Amino acid sequence: xxxxxxxxxxxxxxxxxxxxxxxxxxxxxxxxxxxxxxxxxxxxxxxxxxxxxxxxxxxxxxxxxxxxxxxxxxxxxxxxxxxxxxxxxxxxxxxxxxxxxxxxxxxxxxxxxxxxxxxxxxxxxxxxxxxxxxxxxxxxxxxxxxxxxxxxxxx
Amino acid sequence: xxxxxxxxxxxxxxxxxxxxxxxxxxxxxxxxxxxxxxxxxxxxxxxxxxxxxxxxxxxxxxxxxxxxxxxxxxxxxxxxxxxxxxxxxxxxxxxxxxxxxxxxxxxxxxxxxxxxxxxxxxxxxxxxxxxxxxxxxxxxxxxxxxxxxxxxxxx
Amino acid sequence: xxxxxxxxxxxxxxxxxxxxxxxxxxxxxxxxxxxxxxxxxxxxxxxxxxxxxxxxxxxxxxxxxxxxxxxxxxxxxxxxxxxxxxxxxxxxxxxxxxxxxxxxxxxxxxxxxxxxxxxxxxxxxxxxxxxxxxxxxxxxxxxxxxxxxxxxxxx
Numbered sequence: 345x346x347x348x349x350x351x352x353x354x355x356x357x358x359x360x361x362x363x364x365x366x367x368x369x370x371x372x373x374x375x376x377x378x379x380x381x382x383x384x385x386x387x388x389x390x391x392x393x394x395x396x397x398x399x400x401x402x403x404x405x406x407x408x409x410x411x412x413x414x415x416x417x418x419x420x421x422x423x424x425x426x427x428x429x430x431x432x433x434x435x436x437x438x439x440x441x442x443x444x445x446x447x448x449x450x451x452x453x454x455x456x457x458x459x460x461x462x463x464x465x466x467x468x469x470x471x472x473x474x475x476x477x478x479x480x481x482x483x484x485x486x487x488x489x490x491x492x493x494x495x496x497x498x499x
Numbered sequence: 500x501x502x503x504x505x506x507x508x509x510x511x512x513x514x515x516x517x518x519x520x521x522x523x524x525x526x527x528x529x530x531x532x533x534x535x536x537x538x539x540x541x542x543x544x545x546x547x548x549x550x551x552x553x554x555x556x557x558x559x560x561x562x563x564x565x566x567x568x569x570x571x572x573x574x575x576x577x578x579x580x581x582x583x584x585x586x587x588x589x590x591x592x593x594x595x596x597x598x599x600x601x602x603x604x605x606x607x608x609x610x611x612x613x614x615x616x617x618x619x620x621x622x623x624x625x626x627x628x629x630x631x632x633x634x635x636x637x638x639x640x641x642x643x644x645x646x647x648x649x650x651x652x653x654x
Numbered sequence: 655x656x657x658x659x660x661x662x663x664x665x666x667x668x669x670x671x672x673x674x675x676x677x678x679x680x681x682x683x684x685x686x687x688x689x690x691x692x693x694x695x696x697x698x699x700x701x702x703x704x705x706x707x708x709x710x711x712x713x714x715x716x717x718x719x720x721x722x723x724x725x726x727x728x729x730x731x732x733x734x735x736x737x738x739x740x741x742x743x744x745x746x747x748x749x750x751x752x753x754x755x756x757x758x759x760x761x762x763x764x765x766x767x768x769x770x771x772x773x774x775x776x777x778x779x780x781x782x783x784x785x786x787x788x789x790x791x792x793x794x795x796x797x798x799x800x801x802x803x804x805x806x807x808x809x
Contacts, residue, residue, distance in 0.1 A: 355653065358651055358653040359653045359654070361591040361594075361595070361647065361651055361653075362648065362651065362652050362653050362654055363654070364587050364588075364591065365587075365588055365591060365644045365647050365648055366648075368583070368584040368587050368588055368644070369584075369641070369644050371580075371583075371584060372581075372584050372637065372640065372641070374580075375580060375581070375633075375637065389569075389573055390570070390573070390620075390623065391623075392623050392624075392625055392626050392629075393626060395625070395626065396626070415700070418699060418700075420580065421576075421731075424579060424580060424583060424734060425681075425684075425685060425730065425734060426682075426685070427583070428583060428678070428681075428734060428737070428738060428741070429678040429679075429681060429682050431583070431586075431587045431741075432674050432675075432678050432741045433674075433675055433678055435590075435745075436671040436674065436675060439671075440671070465700075468700065468702050469702075470702055470705070471702050471703060471705065471706070474702075478685075482682065482685065485682065486679070486682070489675045489678070489679050492671060492675050493672065493675055493676075496668055496671055496672065497672050498665065498668040498669045498671075498672050499669070499672055499673070510808065513806055513808040514808045514809070516746040516749075516750070516802065516806055516808075517803065517806065517807050517808050517809055518809070519742050519743075519746065520742075520743055520746060520799045520802050520803055521803075523738070523739040523742050523743055523799070524739075524796070524799050526735075526738075526739060527736075527739050527792065527795065527796070529735075530735060530736070530788075530792065544728055545725070545728075545775075545778065547778050547779075547780055547781050547784075548781060550780070550781065551781070575735065576731075579734060579735060579738060582738070583738060586738070586741075586742045590745075
């Protein structure tokens with residue numbers, strides 16, 4: 345059996361592992377936030393979820409959408425749409441031997457921008473708070489993709 | 500050229516590869532289920548998809564939502580929201596040198612919980628079947644994230 | 655510190671890195687397309703996004719859905735649903751030591767099918783253009799999953 349721990353002795357890879365785990369944990373928190381708002385605001389998507397809030401016909405009125413729930417769901421989907429490229433491109437970028445300080449800069453900016461994006465979406469803060477945090481994370485991912493393709497393109 | 504097959508000789512990594520492939524294949528099945536219900540229930544999202552079911556004005560009535568289709572789509576999105584963190588955190592966890600039996604326990608519980616979640620969502624089974632299977636998969640991923648960050652944090 | 659650049663000297667892995675980066679960049683373009691259509695068609699999902707288009711009560715009329723915006727969003731979600739399995743299964747497949755020409759065939763067909771899928775969805779082209787490009791990408795991913803599980807299954 346091969347000792348894979350050598351991969352984890354690479355500092356860039358360890359940094360990527362840490363930041364990726366943090367940003368994924370943040371994304372998972374959105375599921376809890378959705379469940380919280382669905383329960384406190386009694387706004388469910390499935391008939392079987394309403395039975396804790398009422399019986400029979402009375403329960404069906406909780407099959408509805410709620411602004412707060414929909415807002416969390418949009419923030420969650422936006423996370424998915426942006427964290428998936430970061431995971432894929434970031435993993436490959438980490439393996440391509442970048443400079444440690446440059447890699448840390450990318451990871452920190454991305455994770456910071458996504459945390460700020462969530463705060464701006466859920467508060468909500470006035471625009472362009474959310475738009476700017478979105479574009480910062482976007483630009484960081486594009487920058488990693490550019491460096492990766494420039495140095496390692498193989499088609 | 501480097502022989503990467505050594506990575507695949509690591510038992511934890513092979514186990515992760517197998518379970519990740521299985522749970523991703525299960526997720527892909529949801530696309531087929533959506534297509535199946537859209538076709539059998541004639542409920543489409545795009546005008547160009549309706550032409551097989553009717554002509555002209557007659558076709559437009561199939562541009563509608565259907566409870567069954569929306570249920571499959573919600574199950575699919577829930578899969579995405581939970582399998583993406585499992586893939587990212589699970590991959591890094593596998594590379595961090597965990598105990599084989601502990602890793603297998605995590606992978607098996609996660610894949611089992613997602614398969615049961617799909618059954619509970621599509622049947623549908625009464626709550627809390629779906630909620631418990633969701634939280635089991637969630638807890639497994641958080642447990643891997645915790646072990647990873649505790650042993651390898653690098654910020 | 656370990657020199658990870660050896661991983662990037664593996665031709666299959668480099669090819670995977672290149673195609674994965676390209677298809678993820680294409681997916682990220684969908685966010686820009688959504689923003690473009692939301693701004694030009696003045697169709698927003700959040701009250702705070704409308705303030706650039708009008709004041710007070712006047713702004714609220716822009717809180718609406720638009721066919722064009724919804725079409726881009728469906729194409730984006732379909733990308734997510736299909737590119738996530740490709741990333742996970744493709745990464746593990748790349749590490750399992752496949753034949754280079756076979757791996758390139760898989761990657762090229764997948765990336766080509768997703769680009770054509772986006773064109774077919776956004777134009778829109780008549781069916782079965784979109785359906786066939788979807789199933790081509792789907793079949794490529796299943797083929798990689800099958801090869802991976804056949805050679806490396808460990809449960």
